[in-house]
Amino acid sequence: SLSDRLTGTFRNLRGKGRITDSDVNMTIKEIRIALLDADVALPVVRHFTSQVRERALGAEVHEALNPAQQIVKIVNEELVAILGGETRRITFAKQPPTVIMLAGLQGSGKTTLAGKLAYWLKDQGHTPMLVAADLQRPNAVTQLEVVGQRAGVPVYAPERGNVEGYDAAVEYASGTRGYGDPISVARQGVEEARRQQRDVVIVDTAGRLAIDAELMQQAADIKDAIRPDEILFVIDAMIGQAAVETAEAFQRGLDFTGVVLSKLDGDARGGAALSVAETTGKPIMFASTGEQVKEFEVFHPDRMASRILDMGDVLTLIEQAERAFDKREADEMARKFMADEDFTFDDFLQQMAAIKKMGNIKSMLKMMPGMNQMRDALDALDEREFDRVEAMVRSMTPFERTHPKVINGSRRQRIARGSGVSVSEVNQLLERFTEAQKMMRQMRRGGGMPGAPGGGK
Numbered sequence: 001s002l003s004d005r006l007t008g009t010f011r012n013l014r015g016k017g018r019i020t021d022s023d024v025n026m027t028i029k030e031i032r033i034a035l036l037d038a039d040v041a042l043p044v045v046r047h048f049t050s051q052v053r054e055r056a057l058g059a060e061v062h063e064a065l066n067p068a069q070q071i072v073k074i075v076n077e078e079l080v081a082i083l084g085g086e087t088r089r090i091t092f093a094k095q096p097p098t099v100i101m102l103a104g105l106q107g108s109g110k111t112t113l114a115g116k117l118a119y120w121l122k123d124q125g126h127t128p129m130l131v132a133a134d135l136q137r138p139n140a141v142t143q144l145e146v147v148g149q150r151a152g153v154p155v156y157a158p159e160r161g162n163v164e165g166y167d168a169a170v171e172y173a174s175g176t177r178g179y180g181d182p183i184s185v186a187r188q189g190v191e192e193a194r195r196q197q198r199d200v201v202i203v204d205t206a207g208r209l210a211i212d213a214e215l216m217q218q219a220a221d222i223k224d225a226i227r228p229d230e231i232l233f234v235i236d237a238m239i240g241q242a243a244v245e246t247a248e249a250f251q252r253g254l255d256f257t258g259v260v261l262s263k264l265d266g267d268a269r270g271g272a273a274l275s276v277a278e279t280t281g282k283p284i285m286f287a288s289t290g291e292q293v294k295e296f297e298v299f300h301p302d303r304m305a306s307r308i309l310d311m312g313d314v315l316t317l318i319e320q321a322e323r324a325f326d327k328r329e330a331d332e333m334a335r336k337f338m339a340d341e342d343f344t345f346d347d348f349l350q351q352m353a354a355i356k357k358m359g360n361i362k363s364m365l366k367m368m369p370g371m372n373q374m375r376d377a378l379d380a381l382d383e384r385e386f387d388r389v390e391a392m393v394r395s396m397t398p399f400e401r402t403h404p405k406v407i408n409g410s411r412r413q414r415i416a417r418g419s420g421v422s423v424s425e426v427n428q429l430l431e432r433f434t435e436a437q438k439m440m441r442q443m444r445r446g447g448g449m450p451g452a453p454g455g456g457k
């Protein structure tokens, strides 16, 4: 796996400065292999890696990571972004019924999905109906009826004798043509759903084994007849390199609105997801994960990204490295804090920079030994207050920062002017600072901060 291959690269490398050409080349090579292993189509791999290369080159390396980890982090972020960032939900029509049309190659899993989607919608309080507009194969209608029965959802089908051309079943048997017109079945199915006040109607359509002009025309005609709110393109996750060509054909022929990835329960690492998302820019909305009606889920871009790169371990490693680094910084700060030196405004600046960098004061406090008492006080400070304080400290001279006692009236005025605050704010800061210094001296005399490891009694 990618994790195994990158483990070597991870050793002994510390993050420093900027990502270099050779860092990128080394890591991208591994990423490329991982993507091809996952069956991502070659042109997509090329485009994707060149995008990542561009972003990675010259990027700053997070101090906690080595360049390879940093690049993997970028790769993961880009993957998640292409796979859709946040999942898109079904767009429901303002005026029911919401019409959902399914399209895709034969065997891609449309009919199976129809049942799953219907079951899922019903579970959420909707009242779906299925329409059997695949009249290509003799058993397609029966299959949908079985699926509908399992999902507990009604099926509109030509067998009911309510469709023009039904008698042509005989002709179908003789191999001359289908036993009905899928376009009128689709149209009548939607009408029936409206008449029965169903709020969603899912139209199953025919596929072919390969992309085919006649099939695409039929699908386009059905689309024109029923004006779907959603056209879901169903694609088999095992399709591999053919994903791009197939997706492009359906995109051109139907301009579908969303993608469903089927058979994700198999061995496929799901490269098709990236291929389709990259080529069409359409959101992947659902994943089909088995033959049963409940084996269906809303698509998760982040899970898919780690499946494609097979890099769950790597990402965990990266997270751990980042967390460990933050902890190290916090420990260092705590050490200074407890050392027997008077606290200066320089220390103060350093602490504020660290706090800002971490972004989250509370989480940092959790990592600092013995800081529980300060929690409330720091919690009360808001971010803008930090900025003002920082501006004031930056307006002090280096000598003033280490010897705050010299800051007299005229110096206070200068600092106030320099940082755009009032003199009374400078006064308040100095007052608070003196108090903090005093408190720290007391704490040390008392034998360290309560609760701090090694603080003594």
Ligand code: GDP
Pocket: 104, 105, 106, 107, 108, 109, 110, 111, 112, 113, 207, 262, 263, 264, 265, 266, 288, 289, 290, 291
């Ligand atoms: P359609 O021709 O597009 O309607 O495809 P079907 O729904 O008839 O599915 C074709 C075959 O794939 C059937 O044998 C299904 O049971 C199977 N199938 C469909 N979806 C899945 C899935 O998510 N996982 C697995 N393992 N099999 C599936």
Ligand code: MG
Pocket: 110, 111, 112, 134, 140, 204, 205
């Ligand atoms: Mg089918």
